[in-house]
Amino acid sequence: MSETDSYQLDDIDKKIINALQKGFPISARPYLEAATDLGLSEQELIDRIQRLLKQKFLTRFGPMYDAAELGGGLTLAAMSVPENQFESVSAYLNSIKQVAHNYEREHRLNMWFVLATEQQGDIEKVIHQIENQTRLPVYNMPKEHSFFVNLYLPA
Template identity: 45%
Template structure:
């Protein structure tokens, strides 16, 4: 397992601040930087570093991708502990993957790797699944959305 990337108090405040309420204005990054007491260039450098070190896996607005012609699914795999890192690297290498996480399975399910696939089309979902299956040698099980729910989950990182 890789070591977590170090983050400081400003990084923590930045992550907390960007979980909702991003300003809609001519220079939103400058405004956020002002809230944090840093300049715009430093904010952009920090944001780039947090993304590059995968402290953050994505930064941007959330859209209902289906309304724009795209597609997404929740997907799961059953991955042996001994093969976890190799399969995780295969899955994480695809830009279509978000929210890849390990979930302890219960006695009714062997699925322990869960992730979201988001693509520009239904065909893109099938292609991403095919690439993961070919790269991992394991089947991917896709669970399409049946109902829409709004879950405003914010994770505080301040200590």
């Protein structure tokens, strides 16, 4: 078993994960500010965040940008891929750099992927490219309205 698999979160790690998923300040010494609230030293908080990232308990730490607000294109698309083509279509999709996420899901529509493009207009182009290459229809489901979320997953 690797070190990554065996590392166990302690109570301080859990407190950090729980507090920092709610937000992090914009200030001259934000780690000091957050550390004080948690009863830690500034350096201990920095070291712990670094370790949590390295051990992959955190996937990111920092600002989360909204791709659509940045002027790029972003959409969710789905396909119904026959079993015998699934692996080749999956490999093809994963090779496209605009495919950011791709999930196999248990449904007749079994392939669900997120397309992120630099220009809004490129979404349609990529979808046509995928349809031409795979000979399968792609159902484009761009968001029409985004609802504010308050996700909180306690560690």
